[in-house]
């Protein structure tokens with residue numbers, strides 16, 4: 001699919017495939033967290049459908065964005081995800097993304113092996129309910145290492161998750177896992193390229209502590225509306241400091257429909 005690259009430099013035509021391959025730095029000496037979202041022009045990343053299920057709006061989900069999602073996935077040492085997404089994989093509602101990637105994109109099958117990466121990124125599940133992850137089913141659905149990070153101190157809950165075969169890391173007591181704690185765990189484990197695929201609450205925790213390095217954002221040029229049953233990129237209290245985002249790359253699918261903008265931004269973070 002031909003697209004136009006708009007920034008930096010003069011506009012140029014190119015193929016969409018490969019746009020994000022090799023775009024994530026291999027090792028900057030600490031975890032490099034990159035987030036990815038698909039949003040409508042009015043900023044919706046999720047809406048409730050007719051069956052009461054909240055998810056990526058079917059009116060904007062599309063193959064071009066999926067391809068780019070996958071190109072970011074194959075570069076990851078670790079994928080950050082949330083309790084609800086892990087439960088959806090465990091119950092079979094979603095298929096493991098790496099398995100889907102191999103099925104859909106034969107040209108990406110050898111990408112990891114050729115670069116000496118493990119077959120599957122480590123799956124890091126952020127949750128306050130580790131016992132409720134259906135660990136056994138999750139392990140069957142996701143062939144790689146699974147680590148649950150949780151603030152819960154409830155011994156029974158942690159033991160139940162461990163008994164189901166999950167590695168569980170308990171961080172400092174708080175209602176939720178903080179960005180700082182998460183970053184520290186990733187750093188201690190030597191995980192460098194960390195793909196943040198969680199939703200707006202996890203993104204908020206990471207932004208509060210300014211530990212996200214980069215945002216990839218596909219904007220599908222459609223207006224969807226929706227009120228309380230929708231999600232935008234970030235959900236949570238007003239950030240103590242606005243996070244500055246600097247555009248680094250921008251491309252356009254001028255054909256559509258819908259037309260789409262593929263942007264990536266460097267986010268201001270704290271010095272560590």
Ligand SMILES: NC(=O)c1ccc[n+]([C@@H]2O[C@H](COP(=O)([O-])OP(=O)(O)OC[C@H]3O[C@@H](n4cnc5c(N)ncnc54)[C@H](OP(=O)(O)O)[C@@H]3O)[C@@H](O)[C@H]2O)c1
Pocket residue numbers: 036037038039044045046047054055056057082083084085126127128129150151175176177178197198199200201202203205231
């Ligand atoms: N369009 C897009 O690009 C895109 C991307 C991502 C998600 N989405 C959509 O957005 C909606 C929400 O996604 P989501 O539920 O995965 O993400 P979320 O809003 O980030 O997280 C929701 C749940 O994950 C766990 N969690 C998140 N951050 C945590 C923290 N700091 N500490 C402890 N637990 C934490 C908690 O669940 P538990 O404690 O119960 O485990 C929490 O209720 C879904 O409909 C999803 O499909 C869209």
